Amino acid sequence: MKERIITLHHNSGKKQFKLLKHIEKLLGSTLVSTENDSGFLEEVVDTVTTDSFTISPVFFPGGDIGKLSVCGSINDLVMTGAKPKYITLSVVLEEGFEFSRLDKIIDSIRKELDENGVKIIAGDTKVMEHGALDKIVINTTCLGEVLYEKLCVKRIETNDLIIITGPIGLHGAAIMAERKGFQIDFQSDCRVLTKLLAVIKGLRVHAMRDPTRGGLAQILNEFSHSTKRNFAIYEDKLPIPGGVKTVSEILGIDPLYLACEGTAVIICHPEDAQDLLERLKNAGFDPSTIGFVGGIIERPLLILKTRNGAKRVLPMLVEELTPRIC
Amino acid sequence: MKERIITLHHNSGKKQFKLLKHIEKLLGSTLVSTENDSGFLEEVVDTVTTDSFTISPVFFPGGDIGKLSVCGSINDLVMTGAKPKYITLSVVLEEGFEFSRLDKIIDSIRKELDENGVKIIAGDTKVMEHGALDKIVINTTCLGEVLYEKLCVKRIETNDLIIITGPIGLHGAAIMAERKGFQIDFQSDCRVLTKLLAVIKGLRVHAMRDPTRGGLAQILNEFSHSTKRNFAIYEDKLPIPGGVKTVSEILGIDPLYLACEGTAVIICHPEDAQDLLERLKNAGFDPSTIGFVGGIIERPLLILKTRNGAKRVLPMLVEELTPRIC
Amino acid sequence: MMCLAIPLKVIKIKDNKALVGREGIKLEVDIRLVPDVSPGDFVLVHAGFAIQTIDTEAARKILEIAERIDEARGS
Amino acid sequence: MMCLAIPLKVIKIKDNKALVGREGIKLEVDIRLVPDVSPGDFVLVHAGFAIQTIDTEAARKILEIAERIDEARGS
Amino acid sequence: MEAKKYRVMEICGTHTHALMRYGLKELYSERLELVCGPGCPVCVTSQSDIDRILYLCDLGMRIYTFGDLMKVPGKNGNLRERKALGACVREVYNPLWIVDDMKKDPARGAVFVAIGFETTAPLIASLIEEIERERIENLYVYLLLKLIPPAMEALLEDEENKLDGFICPGHVSTIIGERPYIKLAEKVKKPFVIAGFTREELTVALEKMSEMLEKSAYGVVNVYASAVKPEGNLDAREKIKNFFEVTDTLWRGLGTIPNSGLKLREKYRRFDVMAHFQMENVSSEDPCPCGEVLTGKIKPEECQLFGTLCLPETPVGPCMVSSEGACHASFLYGRKGE
Amino acid sequence: MEAKKYRVMEICGTHTHALMRYGLKELYSERLELVCGPGCPVCVTSQSDIDRILYLCDLGMRIYTFGDLMKVPGKNGNLRERKALGACVREVYNPLWIVDDMKKDPARGAVFVAIGFETTAPLIASLIEEIERERIENLYVYLLLKLIPPAMEALLEDEENKLDGFICPGHVSTIIGERPYIKLAEKVKKPFVIAGFTREELTVALEKMSEMLEKSAYGVVNVYASAVKPEGNLDAREKIKNFFEVTDTLWRGLGTIPNSGLKLREKYRRFDVMAHFQMENVSSEDPCPCGEVLTGKIKPEECQLFGTLCLPETPVGPCMVSSEGACHASFLYGRKGE
Numbered sequence A, B: 001m002k003e004r005i006i007t008l009h010h011n012s013g014k015k016q017f018k019l020l021k022h023i024e025k026l027l028g029s030t031l032v033s034t035e036n037d038s039g040f041l042e043e044v045v046d047t048v049t050t051d052s053f054t055i056s057p058v059f060f061p062g063g064d065i066g067k068l069s070v071c072g073s074i075n076d077l078v079m080t081g082a083k084p085k086y087i088t089l090s091v092v093l094e095e096g097f098e099f100s101r102l103d104k105i106i107d108s109i110r111k112e113l114d115e116n117g118v119k120i121i122a123g124d125t126k127v128m129e130h131g132a133l134d135k136i137v138i139n140t141t142c143l144g145e146v147l148y149e150k151l152c153v154k155r156i157e158t159n160d161l162i163i164i165t166g167p168i169g170l171h172g173a174a175i176m177a178e179r180k181g182f183q184i185d186f187q188s189d190c191r192v193l194t195k196l197l198a199v200i201k202g203l204r205v206h207a208m209r210d211p212t213r214g215g216l217a218q219i220l221n222e223f224s225h226s227t228k229r230n231f232a233i234y235e236d237k238l239p240i241p242g243g244v245k246t247v248s249e250i251l252g253i254d255p256l257y258l259a260c261e262g263t264a265v266i267i268c269h270p271e272d273a274q275d276l277l278e279r280l281k282n283a284g285f286d287p288s289t290i291g292f293v294g295g296i297i298e299r300p301l302l303i304l305k306t307r308n309g310a311k312r313v314l315p316m317l318v319e320e321l322t323p324r325i326c
Numbered sequence C, D: 001m002m003c004l005a006i007p008l009k010v011i012k013i014k015d016n017k018a019l020v021g022r023e024g025i026k027l028e029v030d031i032r033l034v035p036d037v038s039p040g041d042f043v044l045v046h047a048g049f050a051i052q053t054i055d056t057e058a059a060r061k062i063l064e065i066a067e068r069i070d071e072a073r074g075s
Numbered sequence E, F: 001m002e003a004k005k006y007r008v009m010e011i012c013g014t015h016t017h018a019l020m021r022y023g024l025k026e027l028y029s030e031r032l033e034l035v036c037g038p039g040c041p042v043c044v045t046s047q048s049d050i051d052r053i054l055y056l057c058d059l060g061m062r063i064y065t066f067g068d069l070m071k072v073p074g075k076n077g078n079l080r081e082r083k084a085l086g087a088c089v090r091e092v093y094n095p096l097w098i099v100d101d102m103k104k105d106p107a108r109g110a111v112f113v114a115i116g117f118e119t120t121a122p123l124i125a126s127l128i129e130e131i132e133r134e135r136i137e138n139l140y141v142y143l144l145l146k147l148i149p150p151a152m153e154a155l156l157e158d159e160e161n162k163l164d165g166f167i168c169p170g171h172v173s174t175i176i177g178e179r180p181y182i183k184l185a186e187k188v189k190k191p192f193v194i195a196g197f198t199r200e201e202l203t204v205a206l207e208k209m210s211e212m213l214e215k216s217a218y219g220v221v222n223v224y225a226s227a228v229k230p231e232g233n234l235d236a237r238e239k240i241k242n243f244f245e246v247t248d249t250l251w252r253g254l255g256t257i258p259n260s261g262l263k264l265r266e267k268y269r270r271f272d273v274m275a276h277f278q279m280e281n282v283s284s285e286d287p288c289p290c291g292e293v294l295t296g297k298i299k300p301e302e303c304q305l306f307g308t309l310c311l312p313e314t315p316v317g318p319c320m321v322s323s324e325g326a327c328h329a330s331f332l333y334g335r336k337g338e
């Protein structure tokens, strides 16, 4: 009998075993070995990142929570200059979740992993009572090997350029639009950024970061905070797609705080920037130079230079982005 | 201003940053470096395990979800014969969760990690809307180095003895009792089992497993399933504490399916068993030999030999354990 | 029968409720069905209610008889 | 003012509702406050309601004036 | 030479389990053929009743139930699945907990599925007592209380059954005492032994039963005197009498047995969910073979579905669901390993 | 020689933001002192109203609200925190969504906090229209609808204020048209410019304002003719008239202003939460300095709490909460870096 939904029984004994086997079959990998409680690494790893993913809706234009949770952790490693090799996968489900939907999510995961040659090394499933969880949470922990040891925020210098590898805010705007029932003609940018590892080779790239939650403004604020430097970006150089702008305007939110899930911000020595831009284009990205790094200062800020030359501080958000009417 | 509760704002920007810093301060470790998106390993690791933890109640006699989620993953590595070195920590919180409770949980985590010399290598926090999660889910991924390569279910042989390092069912019974409002005079056995690594050195220990969810009956069924052997245990040799028996009888559940969280089942060559038992006692455990491994068979079973010589099959559970009246 | 019940000792009584226990486990049960129960008595507990007091002497006797049967059988 | 509103183009009308949009984004809004609106018109949308139709000619004129001011200022 | 083998029914599901668990069925198999009876309240609940409970659940009412009933399939799904999909289904250990729960979190309408035999009936009476006292007007009971002696009588009257004796249910007897069996024993001239649940109590009971059968003795012997008084529990019986009256009731597998169920007295009828909902159209046929098992006519292993389509994880009949059920017990203890 | 500097109020919060965002306040600072007005419905809501909304929430009622109001502190907490602790508080973008939500998930009692100016009033009227049509009898509105021209009049009458002109709110004007300002302009003989929100529209408006002030011209100039017709939106005005009548209302910082609010007409009074709850005792004093900012008497930076105790993450007054609020805007745009 093919089961239709996840039940609490999948937490214990025979059914948990079956659920694990079911997922393993879809993945083509072992989550929990029947021989040992943990998985064994065959390649060297020296860096690790972890993230838990919750998103509503679970399926969105351009991806689903499965794809997102693989891309999220892989990208965090790539941003560190490391090659992702292994990943763990822990899926927490609400009972009542349909197997058909789980299967789609697992399929997205498999696809991303296969394409990137990242292997599942350990896994876990848990089921929570209906009402104790909103559908699904996925945790991934990604392990890899550092290729670029010098990639580190500490190396950022005055006059470094800020380059973004693609459009701003697609993921966040797609999610917002989906929640409000808007029809959109764009998708989340959710995808892995492993290609960047080859792109930056030999260039004086000082730091990379994926502007996920909190968007561009958030991560540039973090850079600014940890380097004690002002960061400046030019309003008219920001590649904000028209659709993202429109969604933002309708809902009264600032697109600079909307998440990207397949776009990186690269801080690069100005002399290598042209080279980097060209290589990015050749690798299929659509990059722009959006600003520069200032000198060291006591109370550093992220500054937006507007079209008519005015300046505006972009602080870290203190609230969730919510639609406004006024 | 000291905040009292977690809010959705802790998901984005400034407050997320503060929440991370708050937890890092309590832990004395970095969860997310301000310099890089991932953490760097300094010691060799070659094995990994992951688990997400949900438990109700979050605080229980003998521990809390923090301690549980550290012990759970550390023990999974220990069972593999590996020394745990690093752990990742991902905390998903429901908004409204009190900081005072979070602080206690983080403190339990720190305490376990410090005592075991396990370092936090990466971390993450997420907040879900009130009602979208029942309080808290924690994921830990533990990384370590294999000390005993030969420890593997595959090595189990006919006539191996089944040894348990301590009492059966304390964790599961404590949780059940707590939920039903019973007063109990025992606690969950929740604790790390790293001491076992020294204990088994040089002995022909073929496999170890911690009988967590599903209890003793579940893991012996798994052993039986993957070795294609019958496993037999003696009812009158099972160290089931009186309190666990009583709770089980009142609620109409079988204690052999109740979880342990600080007890291991060890499958050992019969000639080394005596030695193992003595070493276990010296290390502070209270071990018993509870059964033996049978020969290879097509449809293997876990068999309980009762006091009066009758046999009873202990299948894998197909349901959650719930109290019965009939 | 189908009706799971187990014997527990009465520790304390307050109105309709008694604290009962065994082996360090204590719980509250309703005693409206055995109003004459006293601390020290054993009661049979079913779904949170005491449904009968237990005659420990009778219980002991059965144990003795069983022992004799086992002996006779040689088991 | 305090009342966030943005101009969107009417694509399709059905009863009290219109599909409006811009830059590939489409959403449904209530048009009971601008009953005479037709496809092709621009409307000002506030909290899911169209609250006024937009005179694009007037809008264009303001842009021109602004341009002249900017030029005069040399910015 | 083979001695005559007597056919004895242990009516109580917990007895079935204990007898198998302690290996006593096997031990006595030369002298006694011990057959399972309808002694599990979940097993004798008809599928139509399950359908109606699911119907009330689908209306949006909150369902309170003992855990045992959660997985019994109706025509279409079970309560466990409804809960997984978001219906409000709450498991109950002590029925009085419902009163607290309703006070803390009042529902628009809530139903307690009051399943059980004489053992549980006084608890349900106490619940009604409390909901009246607390003036909770939107909690109703779905009464599924059944009485054991009338079912025993029906089984004895069944020609096919040829029972030589009964192991009487220990905890039902705790409430009703010895008398109802005495009347029956005199009528049918067969031995009735009231047994407890430990290995020792059951050993004594089987020994006594063999002895009586061999001597062709009849009557009632109580080897569970520690808990079963001749008159049972008078307070509990009083409580039952005050709240309920006897009525004909449908048993899965046994059909309608006269005077074998309880209904609320007129004074409390408003607490009966049946006083508020018309559910005659909600019904289905019981999937067939379970009745044969419940009446001891076939052994679980003899059911065609047993162990194939009908498994603990995909039960067809309630006897495979309930851990008290005869089929579940046979499935669990039937496989011996090697 | 320094030219005379005129004191002009942009009453609308979105204007405040846009003027700062485009750097126009700075650009025109030699000719115009642009002061913020009470033009954010969140900012002018008194703390007592917030207290009452929290009171209703604590009673267990479901609260529907525009997101803007979630973080405004009452005497004791705010809606955002109540929601985090499990209260039923739902954010609304389009008020009509409430009708669908109530149909899908009916509450025992629900309150929509209908905050806004003339722009939002016709939407609230439409909501009442729909809840009446759908016969939803347990959804009430907490009316916080205010009118701009009476507030402008009060500000002009305030001796301390000495305003030389007004930038009139674009979207309020969309509904009410030019006429209400014309009456005012004639009375006070000062310039009123109706402005849109783009850099271009605001540039033209400020240019026009300077020009008029320098010429000592008065009257109303509409540089937002694309959206503001002389008569406004007649359909919307009709809707307002049908559902509401004018009433005196309390503004945070401005006190009670005659005829500056809307209440439901008798026919619809049953939808007003005030018709069902007595909340006179639920009230508190507005924490002091915000009123001074709202009336343009002090600049946000001049408030003692600004940037110290009162920050976007720990707002004391609503002007720091709402992203439309003058204090929030000053905090955001005030820091220039280097």
Ligand code: SF4
Pocket (backbone or CB within 6 Å): E289, E290, E291, E293, E300, E303, E304, E305, E306, E307, E310, E315, E316, E317, E318, E319, E320, E321, E327
């Ligand atoms: S095996 Fe299943 S279908 Fe057959 S009698 Fe038993 S419960 Fe009914």
Ligand code: SF4
Pocket (backbone or CB within 6 Å): F289, F290, F291, F293, F300, F303, F304, F305, F306, F307, F310, F315, F316, F317, F318, F319, F320, F321, F327
């Ligand atoms: S800074 Fe805060 S307290 Fe001061 S006026 Fe502004 S909002 Fe009010």
Ligand SMILES: [Mg+2]
Pocket (backbone or CB within 6 Å): A049, A050, A051, A073, A076, B037, B124
């Ligand atoms: Mg990460």
Ligand SMILES: [Mg+2]
Pocket (backbone or CB within 6 Å): A051, A072, A073, A076, A212
């Ligand atoms: Mg991340």
Ligand SMILES: [Mg+2]
Pocket (backbone or CB within 6 Å): A075, A076, A079, A209, A210, A211, A212, B037
């Ligand atoms: Mg990142």
Ligand SMILES: [Mg+2]
Pocket (backbone or CB within 6 Å): A123, A124, A125, B050, B051, B052
């Ligand atoms: Mg696991």
Ligand SMILES: [Mg+2]
Pocket (backbone or CB within 6 Å): A094, A131, A133, A134, A135
């Ligand atoms: Mg849900």
Ligand SMILES: [Mg+2]
Pocket (backbone or CB within 6 Å): A037, A124, B049, B050, B051, B073, B076
């Ligand atoms: Mg694990």
Ligand SMILES: [Mg+2]
Pocket (backbone or CB within 6 Å): B051, B072, B073, B076, B212
């Ligand atoms: Mg584990």
Ligand SMILES: [Mg+2]
Pocket (backbone or CB within 6 Å): A037, B075, B076, B079, B209, B210, B211, B212
């Ligand atoms: Mg384990």
Ligand SMILES: [Mg+2]
Pocket (backbone or CB within 6 Å): A050, A051, A052, B123, B124, B125
């Ligand atoms: Mg993270």
Ligand SMILES: [Mg+2]
Pocket (backbone or CB within 6 Å): B094, B131, B133, B134, B135
């Ligand atoms: Mg909760």
